[in-house]
Amino acid sequence: MAMGAAEGGAGPKLDPGERATPCTIEDEDFRAEFDGRKWEVEWYLKESSPVLKNKVDCYTRTLKEGVREDFDLEVERWIEEGILSPWEEPVEGGILPLMAVVQPTKRKVRPVLDFRELNQFVKCHTGDDFVDVCSETLRRWRRRREASAVVDLRAAYLQIHVTKKLWKYQLVKYKGRIYCLTRLGFGLSSAPRIMTRILKTVLEKTEAMKKGTDSYLDDILVDDGIVSTSNVVDHLARYGLTAKEPEPLEGGAVLGLRLERNAAGTLMFRRGNEISKVTDEMCKRELFSLCGKLVGHYPIAGWLRTACSYIKRRVGSKDWGEKVDEDTLTMIRDVVQRTMHDDPVRGQWNAPQQSHGVVWCDASSIATGAVLEIGNVIVEDGAWQRKKDDYHHINVSELDAVIKGTNLALKWGLREIEIRTDSATVAGWMNSVLTAEK
Numbered sequence: 001m002a003m004g005a006a007e008g009g010a011g012p013k014l015d016p017g018e019r020a021t022p023c024t025i026e027d028e029d030f031r032a033e034f035d036g037r038k039w040e041v042e043w044y045l046k047e048s049s050p051v052l053k054n055k056v057d058c059y060t061r062t063l064k065e066g067v068r069e070d071f072d073l074e075v076e077r078w079i080e081e082g083i084l085s086p087w088e089e090p091v092e093g094g095i096l097p098l099m100a101v102v103q104p105t106k107r108k109v110r111p112v113l114d115f116r117e118l119n120q121f122v123k124c125h126t127g128d129d130f131v132d133v134c135s136e137t138l139r140r141w142r143r144r145r146e147a148s149a150v151v152d153l154r155a156a157y158l159q160i161h162v163t164k165k166l167w168k169y170q171l172v173k174y175k176g177r178i179y180c181l182t183r184l185g186f187g188l189s190s191a192p193r194i195m196t197r198i199l200k201t202v203l204e205k206t207e208a209m210k211k212g213t214d215s216y217l218d219d220i221l222v223d224d225g226i227v228s229t230s231n232v233v234d235h236l237a238r239y240g241l242t243a244k245e246p247e248p249l250e251g252g253a254v255l256g257l258r259l260e261r262n263a264a265g266t267l268m269f270r271r272g273n274e275i276s277k278v279t280d281e282m283c284k285r286e287l288f289s290l291c292g293k294l295v296g297h298y299p300i301a302g303w304l305r306t307a308c309s310y311i312k313r314r315v316g317s318k319d320w321g322e323k324v325d326e327d328t329l330t331m332i333r334d335v336v337q338r339t340m341h342d343d344p345v346r347g348q349w350n351a352p353q354q355s356h357g358v359v360w361c362d363a364s365s366i367a368t369g370a371v372l373e374i375g376n377v378i379v380e381d382g383a384w385q386r387k388k389d390d391y392h393h394i395n396v397s398e399l400d401a402v403i404k405g406t407n408l409a410l411k412w413g414l415r416e417i418e419i420r421t422d423s424a425t426v427a428g429w430m431n432s433v434l435t436a437e438k
Contacts, residue, residue, distance in 0.1 A: 067100060087167070283324065359372055
């Protein structure tokens with residue numbers, strides 16, 4: 001059934017009960033096949049028969065009360081639904097450890113498999129157009145002013161079945177019994193590529209879907225002037241993919257950002273995750289995790305970028321499980337307190353659709369920084385801590401800031417870039433290049 005854009009842009013209503021014709025995706029890392037009902041994937045190995053050696057069953061023995069209960073309930077649900085299936089054959093090698101990931105924002109506890117050992121044997125190419133980068137996706141989405149809603153797949157990876165011959169590499173041990181994961185696992189190195197290609201293939205089946213949507217992993221931005229969210233949901237269902245209830249951009253969440261309108265009616269973004277507390281026994285691994293959550297992939301993070309980089313450098317020589325020193329704890333507590341009082345992660349969601357922009361560049365003995373402004377709106381910033389052994393003259397660092405700022409502007413596709421720097425020397429260097437004097 002072909003779908004074209006109807007008058008009004010929503011397109012004809014699809015029959016959600018109608019299944020699409022089978023199709024196949026051939027990739028250098030995997031083969032995915034849709035049989036008219038479900039997707040089944042065979043991810044490729046670097047060698048024919050790798051043998052896993054891990055015997056650890058779970059990393060869940062230290063879970064807090066309540067978290068363990070939620071974890072067990074979710075694992076039991078997986079068993080009931082066949083996501084985890086009892087393994088009756090001999091175990092040829094090792095197993096994959098089970099662990100719990102707590103998601104405070106969603107108030108969920110998710111079982112996750114530790115794929116690190118298996119990933120050494122899995123083919124995975126990430127440096128091409130099939131794997132999106134979150135920051136690049138955000139730039140595209142913020143320039144689609146007509147987009148009005150987001151459609152998210154429900155437990156996206158678990159909707160993709162794995163071919164039976166690979167189950168022996170996805171074994172887990174739960175309460176003394178061996179199970180195999182029959183679905184695509186979160187943590188498998190090639191899983192993002194697989195999910196991206198499947199979803200893009202489905203959305204490109206009709207011209208209206210291709211023009212009216214843009215996807216990142218399992219999130220889909222919808223322009224309902226071209227195709228309605230209900231049509232998108234029905235189209236996904238025809239290809240064996242179940243979606244959650246669509247969310248409008250206003251009041252919703254997009255790639256970790258919360259979107260709300262301010263008093264002037266402008267759609268603004270802010271941090272979408274909760275800020276973790278600093279514990280007295282914080283180790284290096286926990287500190288790095290907290291800094292990552294503070295800065296994340298946010299387009300604007302202001303002073304947080306340099307502060308987090310500086311704090312992480314202080315403990316760079318420690319082991320991952322080693323306790324953080326008191327001075328560093330004081331610093332991260334101060335950063336968290338200031339962030340909770342006045343979070344720099346905020347800005348206007350829709351970026352002006354202009355080809356001209358202004359890049360503000362600066363440098364110090366600690367870091368170089370750049371801020372990109374389009375149409376009097378700050379759309380993105382960046383900061384890069386200088387290396388410990390960077391003994392360049394400050395003018396060279398100022399020039400480095402200009403280069404980084406220019407590259408930032410080019411990522412937005414700007415044709416005319418105005419560079420602002422407080423270094424007369426750098427301005428002279430740039431003018432000499434532009435006028436071809438030197």
